[in-house]
Amino acid sequence: MKDIFDLLGRILLSFIFFFEAYDYFAFEQLNRQAMTIYGLTWNQDFFLYGAILLLVLGGLMMLLGYRMRLGAVLLLIYWVPLTFVVHDFWTEAPGTEAYRLQSLFFMKNLAIMGGLMLAATHVSGRYRLRRLFATTRV
Template identity: 35%
Template sequence: MKKSQKYINRIGRILFSLIFIASGLSKIGDWDKTISYMESHNMVYTPFFLIMAILLQVTGGLSIIMSYKTKIGTIFLLIFILPATFIFHNFWTLPTETELEIITQQAEMVSFLKNMTIIGALFLIFNNEKE
């Protein structure tokens, strides 16, 4: 691998992983708000699932940044993001009667599509690792 490719790869890994590490760590500081948000989406065993979300996001993100056990890290992130996408960004179930509801539904659709894009990138990372 050329030196420039190595640096570009490293920068890409850092930028990609930031969303997971920052999100995972922010859940610690906003523990009660995150629990309430999870409960508002009819989740049960929220403390357990919150701890798991934090662990999966942070360890998966660090794994990709450090290029260490990257395939396992991508699996951790997929275990987190797949259910989270369908639980928290189910825009197709939201009402669209008022302007505010339409805006909310569109914002959730964008979040859903962002997560689908990240899922695609995780599959590419997994597939291109040599581990």
């Protein structure tokens, strides 16, 4: 049962990163406008495509259970700065809708960071890519 929950947890955790990478790619111009709003005007191509690369690579490593610790670190390299730059609820007036919404997004991202930190210290269970190759006879 532990191995099934491990696999389901990796699937669910990795899908948010795949969706984020898809969103960055599908809505590239809107994301560039958002980057400009947040003051990131220097070398937007590098940051946008670098973020997509980190999200896809880290999400795949998490999903497949192959070098999951490295994948979690790659995702944290992206997720931590994003959380503190984009969801800065402390700059909003307390009690406003923007304050409530940004604080909820900030806390959600903190929970995802916690899941990534757990994944970085955890070895994936029975259902992982390396074990599949080790037990398959060719």
